[in-house]
Amino acid sequence: MTNGKHCVVVGAGAAGLWTAWALSEVGMRVTVLDAGAAAAGASWGNAGWICPAQAGPVPEAGIIMHGLKDLVRRDSALHFSPAALLRLGPWIATFARYCNDRSYFDGLAALSTLGYPSFKLIERLGLDEHFDKTGLLAISKNPADVEHFIEKIEPLAKFGQGATTEVLTGSAVQDLDPVVPRGQAAALIGNHWQVVPHKYMAALIEKVVAAGVEIREHEPVEHLHVRDGRVRAVRTNRDVHEGDHVVLAAGVNTTALARSIGHHLPVIGGKGYSFDVRPGRMPKQAIQTLDTHLAISPMGGTLRVAGAMDFTNSPTRIPKRRVDAMQRSARALLGPWTDQSAPWSGLRPVAPDGLPMIGRLAPDSNVFVATGYQMLGMTISPAAGVHLAEAIATGDDGRTGPFSAQRFARKKIRAYPR
Structure with missing residues (x-):
């Protein structure tokens, strides 16, 4: 009605x-x-x-404290091309006020x-x-990254967020997922689909x-x-x-x-990328790499690797160097794979x-x-x-x-x- x-x-x-x-x-x-x-x-x-x-x-x-040098690096998680820095000056100035x-x-x-x-x-x-409810494993070679991640989500405890309250290291990480290489620290987020x-x-x-x-x-x-x-x-x-x-x-x-x-x-467009692969070993759950800023998601028989936030003057172009950097980071974690799909890109609207x-x-x-x-x-x-x-x-x-x-x-x- x-x-x-x-x-x-x-x-x-x-x-x-x-x-x-x-x-x-x-x-x-x-x-x-x-x-x-x-x-x-x-x-x-x-x-x-x-x-x-x-x-x-x-x-x-901390984003601005790291300086514009990091922001214009092609392999930085948040990247502004030099041309975009000039075009987006007022937007970036406002962005800086919220950092x-x-x-x-x-x-x-x-x-x-x-x-x-x-x-x-x-x-x-x-x-x-349609959803897999096995949780999210946030990992990094640097335990301080995981500590910082836990601190950031601590205010969400009142909403029942199921995060581990301590940094997991050593065999405790492999017990959660044997695919994760040794030497990684981790935190487990239960409330993740x-x-x-x-x-x-x-x-x-x-x-x-x-x-x-x-x-x-x-x-x-x-x-x-x-x-x-x-x-x-x-x-x-x-x-x-x-x-x-x-x-x-x-x-x-x-x-x-x-x-x-x-x-x-x-509102401007931040470009992200993804590609699908068939790894030799499939993770048990989604993985977020806190040091290399990748989102890794099992999707049936394939694994999706996604990441990056690029602000450029070429909204549809997929830079080979950007995808190559994502591949290197993912292979260091997952090992070799087969049947990689063509890379995809899409614009995310950001205020x-x-x-x-x-x-x-x-x-x-x-x-x-x-x-x-x-x-x-x-x-x-x-x-x-x-x-x-x-x-x-x-x-x-x-x-x-x-x-x-x-x-x-x-x-x-x-x-x-x-």
Whole structure:
């Protein structure tokens, strides 16, 4: 039963699909538009983790202290190309202001309100049957890295996060997983699920369609029709979709869509990479390498290796040197492998404070956004979708809260009608 309101959601990744489902739950008729195939963007090639313990902001204390020299190294976990440093100067300056412990732990607490409820929502839709719940092993050759990791997630104990409270070394690590080479320290995170992303997304699409949501693929948005300060319709290459509300959940493309109607969103694309291999020995559970910053996920008969956050002026290029560095780090841990897939890359939308932007674009607007999920789209999208649907249903003006889409608002910029 609908309430007569129609919402047009732009973007059929995890953020858009979970928002669409949640909107249908509050009685709205929902149409989802995507420029390509549903779930074909960053939702496709990621590590497949639902892990609130990993759900922290990107800016951390110490990143800037390490200096720009590390940030421009091609094998650094967080990499800015020299050209991107020049282009993104104002964004990086804002990012630097959040590289402190207070901002990080405030952000971690805020993100935990989205991470942990996602488990229940996945169970509610019956999607948990697709997940492996064997936990996450965080490892490093340097025990201090593991100690720091445990300290970072210690505030999450009140949410029931199942992390070991001490650093495991020696045979204790091999007892957890014989695949891990000797000389590694480790911590075990129990409250961690993983999934083959494309299988999960296919199952989610089925649930969303069953809820009455219409998904229109290969319909890129060409224009947002504005009248009297509100978006009245969304024009695509095929049709015009009128709506009472519009949700922009198009990942990094949300920025351009918002700008087309005169609003500034400081969300940029951080490029990540992955490839699949068949190792000689398969780990028992997912592994996070704290020193080389890789996410390693068993996915049936294959193993996915994912990592990096690159900010460059070449959003689709996959640098061979970057992938080679990931391969060297992974082989040092896993040994030789066969049947390596072609590398994949995708852009993760990142705001300068590392928190998502969820809510009304401006106090008097009927446009809402769901973007800035950085590497956490799989973890936070379920609860973020419910959060946004409630904001739309209740008429929240979106001015306040850690995820407010207006927290970096500038004076409205000029948008040229088409």
